[in-house]
Amino acid sequence: MSTLTISDKERFLINQEGQDFSHEAKTFIKIRELALKNLKDLDFPTKKLENWKYTNLRGISKIEFRPQSAINIIAEKVKAHKIPNLDAYTLVFVNGFFSPEFSDTAEEKDGKFVVTNLNTAKRKFIKFVEPYLGFQTRAKDQFFVNLNSAFSQDGAFVYVKAQQKLDKPVHIINLVDGDLVAAYPRNLIVAEKLSEAQVVVSYETIDTASALSNVINEVFVAEGAHVQMDKIQNENKNTTHISADYAVQHKDSTFTINTIPANGKLIRNNLSILLDGTGCTANLNGAICLNGDIHVDNQTYVNHAQPNCDSNELYKAVVNDQAASIFNGKIYVNKIAQQTNAFQSNANILMSNDAKANSKPQLEIYADDVKCSHGCTIGQFDDEALFYLRARGIKESTAKKVLLEAFIGEVLDKIKIEAVRDYASALIAKNFNSKN
């Protein structure tokens, strides 16, 4: 008699099976097959890996997460997660599955753009999807990226044709409802030459006692195009959120991503930006205000592959209670990428003795004519400023709020859509108070 033992990862992968993708076009099935093959040689990342040094996945490999569609979604509960006063094309996904009844799609509106779910696009707009989907997510060594590539249920598809502008932002709402949910939403955003798009992605919870959100955002910014993406992570304290955000930029394009990790159990963001043409600008901003025992890990990788590109990173964190904020920013400058301007700044304010911040800049520069700077600070509120405000009659609690708004406000100002900025500000203001 022999005993068959299987690893946590193998059991985890078995739990993800059972979804039927056979109706998909071969080209898309291939992406899944390749990812499954990669997963054979991969495992859950551990703290032994340099990039996971500060983030312990707290045994999620042992939890019986499974893909599952939500039943009986109550309209009121979905509406509660809309952003007030935001006029947008709204796409709603629950547990990674598309909810058409709560969404308004725009398929080839005036021949200018497509806003729909990815599964529809895979059928109806295959020529727009095929050249892009999975193009940036081929990394053999990324466990969670391959996990999403293999099991992703659906996601948003935003395609803006050359010289066109989305007449209003797209708001992609990702909700989780139910226990032990594994959700794999995957968004694909393509902005053709000289086009313009604003995309807001929010991750929220209806109700769950335990969930894994493993998400991918894949963005293509063609020559001269402008894409701004605001990402709000506001899931409940039972949710582990692992996100991979990819953008490739061509000549003279601009891409901005504003990340607001507000609530959850653990949030990991891997941003990877490839500046693949001359004259590109990439802006990566993070407004982080944490309380309770949340753990947030922001990893950025900006690859200056071509000359004359600018990248600007501004991450600011206020950390209260036992929360932890990690920032690891890598800038890679190729040897042909002369006249690169790369700026990175990470400032942290610790509000309690148990709060933690780790900051690690990494510069790898092979060109000789570049301007790169990075700075990180970890400190407390400026006592002099605090005293100055109090000496004018402002209560200590108000004074701290004023300083917080000033500190994080610099990042929030990067969010162009007022309704989104207000929503993010409110989340941050709420987190400013201790949970203890």
Add this chain to the structure above:
Amino acid sequence: MLKINGLKAEINGKEILKGLNLEVKPGEVHAIMGPNGSGKSTLASVLAGREEYEVIDGDVDFDGQDLLDLSPEQRAGEGLFLAFQYPVEIPGVSNINFIKTAVNEVREYNGLPNLETKEFMKLLKEKQQLVELSGKLANRSVNEGFSGGEKKRNEIFQMAMLNPKLGILDETDSGLDIDALRIVANGVNELKTKDNAFVVVTHYQRLLDYIVPDFVHVLYDGRIVKTGTKELALELEEKGYDWIIDEFKETV
């Protein structure tokens, strides 16, 4: 209004104020002069409630209240104002929001409702004119990128907005050119009434040409060693402090 009795204060274990007495009545202007390191700025800081200073003895009565028992914001609420020697730059906080918050918090402390925007704007304009502060500075971050003179005028502007009972000017004249000095002094003179009072801490007699004090005190080694009228300031300008110090040492 203000009665300081035997005040002793230290910072990092070093005693700076060594038993200081001072009484300020409504309608009065007091000048406090003295050589470097005599404790002038410490006195201003202790009165405003700076936490680095520890009061080890003595008491301070402010209109019947034990001032030392109050937080900095309560002191401001009670009507004490310190014009900082080095006004603090606060990036990201606009000057106008800052002063609006301050005005309303002080009003709330005194049980008054917030000022209507219209009233606030009216007051703002009036007080900006008083110290010839450009309206453009209102939208800039507090003191950020302000010139030395603008920073000091901003202090007087804030004082005018908050309309305190007691204004303490901590070397507000240091580093000012004649024009800025005149504007600052003019602001103070305009604010002066029979019900409020000012304590002007300064190095130079020059300021007292513009703000005429009722009393001039010489602070030395943490104590007030001589008190006189405005003529004393002129004498100090001419002869320096040594004669007073010698005089003081003889009596000790």
